[in-house]
Amino acid sequence: MKDSLVTDDMQNIVGKVMRESVSHPVSTSDIRKWAISVYYPEEPPRLFWDEEYAATTTHGGIVAPEEFNPFAWSTQKPSLDEPKVSGTAFSERELGIEPPKYKAILLSEIRENYSDVRIRPGDVIRATHRITNYFEREGRMGHMLYTTLSNEWHNQSEQWIRTTESVFIRY
Amino acid sequence: MVIRNTQDLNIGDELPTFIRKGTVEHWNRFAAVNDEFAPHHWDYDVAKNEGFDAPFAMAPLQMSFFNALLRTWMGEQGRIISLSAKLKSPFFKEQTLVVTGRVTELQILETETYIDIELMQADTDNKTVAIGTAQVALAN
Incomplete structure (x- = not known):
């Protein structure tokens, strides 16, 4: 296997809150x-x-349908006038760490857990994002870095709505 | 078909299929609501540069199809507890995606029945595009 793409700096941010987003009222x-x-x-x-x-x-x-995304286009936090750190779903740059170079980023696996509380009109949803795991594999596209991103949602009453674990491949 | 009575459920039951073609008209609508405009979803050159034969669908749209399959079968009374999916190969533009599900386990509780479901998405050539599992709950 090639040298690892995961640096010590990247390992040190595993589990840390990368971003908190707050939606506009749905x-x-x-x-x-x-x-x-x-x-x-x-x-x-x-x-x-x-x-x-x-x-x-x-x-x-x-x-809302269970998979509804209230964070598209614009959020209360971060607001539109704050500089965008990442043009993709996530980036280590959000925690001041330089990510490895890659030419493509793809979503390979999604794990959703839903509560019985549904999103309704007027709700304000807060999402907390963390990188929870890195691993590497050789694949059809060469040396690939897998990153698991955990995303936990609560509504304005602090009721848990859902947790999503997304596994991204970078190569 | 919407399940009316959990007593009618059996292991091995097949969910009604959910079928969609990979069209620009559909993907543009989803891109618009999900603010999802990565060029590999519409630009052949970008898709080829990333190692793919053609543009391919957004993963969240494929997850929505699994959710829609479950909702159509359960009706409004049901709730989705969990849903996991692995994307095995891309759902390419102009292909037709067939989304299926099969009941694999029933757990009858006092007020609800928990139902485990095996999920699959296959394309026009019957190639597996995604596999998954879900657990849903229906009131008894």
Whole structure:
């Protein structure tokens, strides 16, 4: 195997909070658009777009699909006018560490755990990101660095919403 | 088909398939809501430079397809507890993705039944694109 791409500096940030993001209040329109885009070209379930119908369900109103992302485009924290440290899903630069050079970054595995608390219009979601693991393998694309990113979400009432572990490959 | 009664469930039950073609019209919509514009999803040259034959779908969209498969089968009463997926090969543009699921375990509790499901995505050539597992809960 080639020399490791994981430096001591990179090992030292494993488990540390890399970023905290706070969403804008989720709007019904955000939820509708997400559902329409996922189910396209078919009509999404009414629970995600029809307020009158959703009010008659056990949910009592519109809720977001489990995988809905309230952090797209813009967040309260970091705000749009703060300099972007990373143009990709994450970067060690967010903790002041120089990442290894790579030509591609891909998502290879996702592990989701959901609570029974759903995201609703008006919710403000806080996400805490950490790198939790590095490992390396030789693969079809050569020497590949795998990085596990953990992302834990809570709502404005500090209720846990979901935890996502994403494994990224860089080569 | 939506499951109406957990007593009707059996190990080996197949979930109704969820099928989508990899079209620009679909992927653009998802890119717009997820702010996801990595060039390898639409630019052939970038995809080729990264070692792929063609642009390929966004992983979060593929995860959404697994979620949608489960929701369509469970109906609104069900809840997804966990969902894991490994992306084995890309879902290339213009391919058709067939998303399937099969019940592998039933755990009947006092008020709910926990259901383990094996998941798969395959392309037009029946090549495995993603595999996964999920656990969902339905009220008894």
